Amino acid sequence: MKKENNIGRKIKEARQFMGLTQEELAEKVDMDSKHLSKIENGLHLPSYNTLKKLSSFLNFNYENAETVNQNKKIDKLIYLKSIKILNSAKNEEEMKFYYTLLKIAQKGLSIH
Numbered sequence: 001m002k003k004e005n006n007i008g009r010k011i012k013e014a015r016q017f018m019g020l021t022q023e024e025l026a027e028k029v030d031m032d033s034k035h036l037s038k039i040e041n042g043l044h045l046p047s048y049n050t051l052k053k054l055s056s057f058l059n060f061n062y063e064n065a066e067t068v069n070q071n072k073k074i075d076k077l078i079y080l081k082s083i084k085i086l087n088s089a090k091n092e093e094e095m096k097f098y099y100t101l102l103k104i105a106q107k108g109l110s111i112h
Helices: 006-017 023-027 031-041 046-060 071-088 092-108
Strands: none
Touching: 006 031, 023 031, 023 046, 031 092, 071 092
């Protein structure tokens, strides 16, 4: 990836954080997955319209090329994954262990 193209890296980070493949994201924003791959790898810069679609779907702040981790979609995704983890516990002891891990992870992500 080219050093000066941080936006591709940020798009990739946001996509991965949401648990999407390139193909899934490309389908969601109506673009070719090969083109998305080139953007993420710094080979192409996205057009304004493409960047706007990607940033809207990923809740990505393209003006300063930083992901916005406190947005509602990501909070909901984290909540749903947390519930799935807690529901996978086989007994109360395991549930307490998972709950403790999730609390530690929450502090690390600075999520309220």
